[in-house]
Amino acid sequence: MKLQHNPLVRLTATMTPAELRRCYVLENLFQSGRVVLNYWETDRTVVGSAVPTGRALPLHVPDELRAQHFNDRRELGIINLGGPGRITVDGRRFTMGHLDSLYVGRGAKRVSFASRSAKVPARFYLLSYPAHTAYPTRQIKRTELAPRVLGTDEQQNHRILHQVIHAGRFPTCQLVMGFTVVQPGSKWNTMPPHTHLRRSEVYCYYGFPRGGDVKHFHGHPSRIRTLRLKEGQAVLSPPWSVHSGEGSTHYSFVWGMGGENQDYADMDPVDPKLIYRAR
Ligand SMILES: O=C[C@H](O)[C@@H](O)CC(=O)C(=O)O
Numbered sequence: 001m002k003l004q005h006n007p008l009v010r011l012t013a014t015m016t017p018a019e020l021r022r023c024y025v026l027e028n029l030f031q032s033g034r035v036v037l038n039y040w041e042t043d044r045t046v047v048g049s050a051v052p053t054g055r056a057l058p059l060h061v062p063d064e065l066r067a068q069h070f071n072d073r074r075e076l077g078i079i080n081l082g083g084p085g086r087i088t089v090d091g092r093r094f095t096m097g098h099l100d101s102l103y104v105g106r107g108a109k110r111v112s113f114a115s116r117s118a119k120v121p122a123r124f125y126l127l128s129y130p131a132h133t134a135y136p137t138r139q140i141k142r143t144e145l146a147p148r149v150l151g152t153d154e155q156q157n158h159r160i161l162h163q164v165i166h167a168g169r170f171p172t173c174q175l176v177m178g179f180t181v182v183q184p185g186s187k188w189n190t191m192p193p194h195t196h197l198r199r200s201e202v203y204c205y206y207g208f209p210r211g212g213d214v215k216h217f218h219g220h221p222s223r224i225r226t227l228r229l230k231e232g233q234a235v236l237s238p239p240w241s242v243h244s245g246e247g248s249t250h251y252s253f254v255w256g257m258g259g260e261n262q263d264y265a266d267m268d269p270v271d272p273k274l275i276y277r278a279r
């Protein structure tokens with residue numbers, strides 16, 4: 001099959017650092033007392049957040065979705081990166097502790113977010129893709145997760161991967177989502193690196209010790225660029241882009257994907273030398 005030439009591959013290689021950030025980084029994703037939503041054309045991804053500090057925050061419907069309810073034609077994955085809170089979906093209340101998750105299926109009408117305490121607010125991270133059918137809304141508690149150990153201390157890429165929303169747990173239309181905890185003493189994520197033309201991916205970095213950040217590698221494997229990412233920032237990875245990072249410390253990140261398959265192992269490996277060369 002011929003792959004139709006995508007000029008964004010070349011443009012990404014020569015963008016100024018500021019342009020590169022404008023195109024691919026969500027700088028102020030989490031905002032106190034607000035629901036924030038961002039639309040990315042690729043795979044029609046919506047990346048957002050909800051940080052309730054007072055009364056419950058409703059999930060609004062941006063005009064661009066031309067829908068009555070956010071979930072009319074979409075599915076939504078949510079992971080709580082903050083303090084204890086609650087999500088209500090059409091009257092059903094889900095208690096959301098730190099790192100508890102929720103899948104909201106197509107057809108849900110009213111979604112709202114609340115924190116138990118404004119002093120330690122919940123920080124809900126949101127990722128959504130179009131859905132062709134309705135799968136039931138379900139919660140995934142942190143205690144249900146089966147951690148997978150990846151990497152080694154010697155290679156400074158020792159990390160614990162949690163698959164939260166994936167076909168092995170329950171079916172979804174497109175969404176695959178989880179989080180990875182890079183262990184103290186390690187700094188590398190997604191090593192060896194990869195691309196996956198079948199899916200685009202979003203990383204949201206969190207859990208840095210004070211002042212930590214990550215140098216994130218981005219772009220076509222032959223033209224890798226770097227982006228500095230801090231606590232609570234997200235980066236958009238097109239299907240042809242690598243997505244790997246080297247932290248100044250340990251850290252964690254939520255990863256999530258949408259596209260035409262949900263096979264986590266479907267990856268095209270990229271030679272780590274290409275990343276080291278771009279450092
Ligand atoms: O397509 C899969 C994603 O890039 C991540 O799940 C990889 C990751 O968390 C890691 O290796 O650290």
Ligand SMILES: [Zn+2]
Pocket residue numbers: 194195196201243
């Ligand atoms: Zn990936």
